[in-house]
Amino acid sequence: MKLKGYFRRDGHCYFDALLVSDKLRKPEFLRLLLDTGTTTTTILDGDCERMGLDCTKLPRNKRDTMAVGAMVTSYLLRDGVFVFLDEHDGLQPEILGRIDVINPDEDSPKPDFSLMGMDLVSRFDKLVIDRRNRTVYLER
Amino acid sequence: MSTKKILTSILESPERSQEMVKTLVAHRENADWTASHRADLIEKFADSYVAVRNKEVVMHDKNILRLIRRLKAKFGEISDITIEHVTDKPIKLLF
Numbered sequence: 001m002k003l004k005g006y007f008r009r010d011g012h013c014y015f016d017a018l019l020v021s022d023k024l025r026k027p028e029f030l031r032l033l034l035d036t037g038t039t040t041t042t043i044l045d046g047d048c049e050r051m052g053l054d055c056t057k058l059p060r061n062k063r064d065t066m067a068v069g070a071m072v073t074s075y076l077l078r079d080g081v082f083v084f085l086d087e088h089d090g091l092q093p094e095i096l097g098r099i100d101v102i103n104p105d106e107d108s109p110k111p112d113f114s115l116m117g118m119d120l121v122s123r124f125d126k127l128v129i130d131r132r133n134r135t136v137y138l139e140r
Numbered sequence: 141m142s143t144k145k146i147l148t149s150i151l152e153s154p155e156r157s158q159e160m161v162k163t164l165v166a167h168r169e170n171a172d173w174t175a176s177h178r179a180d181l182i183e184k185f186a187d188s189y190v191a192v193r194n195k196e197v198v199m200h201d202k203n204i205l206r207l208i209r210r211l212k213a214k215f216g217e218i219s220d221i222t223i224e225h226v227t228d229k230p231i232k233l234l235f
Contacts, residue, residue, distance in 0.1 A: 006171070009178070016167050018160055020150065022143045027150070027160060029167055029219055050208055079143040083150075085164045091157055093147055110204060112189070112223055 002087040003124075005034060005136040013129060013136040015116055017082040019043075020093075023053060027083065031113040034127075034136070038117035042100040043077065046110030053077070055103040065100060075101040082120070087137075094120060163220055169195060170222035181226045193221045200226075 005015040013034040018027040028051040030043070042065070048055065058075040065074040077099040084092045096119060104110060121127060124138040141149075150156045173195040174181065181190060181197070189207050191199040199214070201207035204223065211218045 006168075009175070016164055016171075018164060020143060020147050022141060022146060026219070027163075029163060046204065049205060081143055081147050083147075083160060083164075085161065085168075089161055089165065091151065091160055093151070095144070095147075112204060112225060 001092060001140055003084045003092060003138045004087055005138070007131075007134055007136065014113065015084060015138070017084050019051070020081040020083060021077060021079070023057065023077060024051060030082070032082070032116035032120075033113045034121070035115045036118060036121060036127075038115045039119065040098060040100045041082070041096055041117040041120050042074070042102060042115040044111055044114045045102045045104035045108040046112055047114045048101055049104040049110060053101060055101060058101060061100065065102075072102060075103060077101050094123065096120065166194070166220040167222050171224070174222070174224045174226075178226075181224075182228050185226045187227050187229070188225075189223050190226050191218075191221050191223050 003015060005013050008014055015032045015034065017030050017032055019030050020027045030047055043053065055075045058077055061074045061076050065072050078097065080096050080099040082094045082096065084094065086092045121138065124140045126139040128139065129136050150160065170192040174192055185200045188200045188202050189204045190197050191207060191211055198221065199207060199211055201210065207223065211221060215221070
C-alpha cells in the first residue's frame with residue numbers, strides 16, 4: 001500500500017488527509033508537511049483555528065513542545081484518525097493515540113498546513129522522495 | 141460518540157466513504173490545477189490566499205482567516221475548497 005504525497009512550490013513534501021475526531025463536527029481536510037524532525041504529528045495554529053478546534057476543551061500537554069527558538073504550550077488531541085487516499089484511491093485510516101495541537105494566538109503565523117511527524121512516518125516501511133521524477137510516497 | 145466509532149460508521153457507510161474519497165480527490169485536483177495555473181494566479185492575486193473549488197477561484201483575500209470566514213458565510217460548507225497562498229516570493233520554512 002502506498003500513500004502518495006506531492007511537492008509544493010516551497011520544495012517541501014506534503015500529504016493530504018482528512019482528520020476524524022470526536023472533537024470535530026465532521027472530518028476536516030488537512031495538508032500535512034512531511035517533517036522527519038518532528039516527533040509527534042502536530043496540528044498547527046492555522047489549521048486549529050480553521051477547523052474550529054477548541055483547545056480549552058483539550059488537556060494541556062504536561063511538557064511544553066520545543067520549537068525552533070522557543071518552548072510553546074501545546075494541547076493533546078487523543079485518538080485522532082488521519083484518513084489518507086492510497087494509490088488506488090481507497091481510504092487508509094491511521095489512528096494516532098495522541099496528536100499535539102498548537103493553540104493560535106493573535107501573533108502566531110497560522111500556516112496553511114500541519115506537521116506529519118515521525119510517529120506517523122515510522123509506521124511505514126519506506127519513505128521515497130524522488131526529486132527527479134517529482135514523486136513522494138510512503139509504502140508498507 | 142468516540143472517534144473510533146465515528147470512523148467505523150464512516151467506513152461502513154459506502155456513501156460517507158465515497159464522500160471522503162471525493163473530498164480528497166477534489167483537493168488533489170484543485171492543488172494540481174493551482175500549480176499548473178500558477179503564473180496566471182500570481183498575475184491576478186499576488187500575495188493573496190485563493191480559494192479554489194472545482195478548479196476555479198471562488199474567492200481571494202490577503203488574510204487567510206478573513207477568507208475562511210467569508211467562505212463560510214457565503215458557502216456554508218467549504219470542505220471541498222482548497223486554499224492556496226499565491227506568491228512569487230521565495231518561501232523559507234523553519235520549525
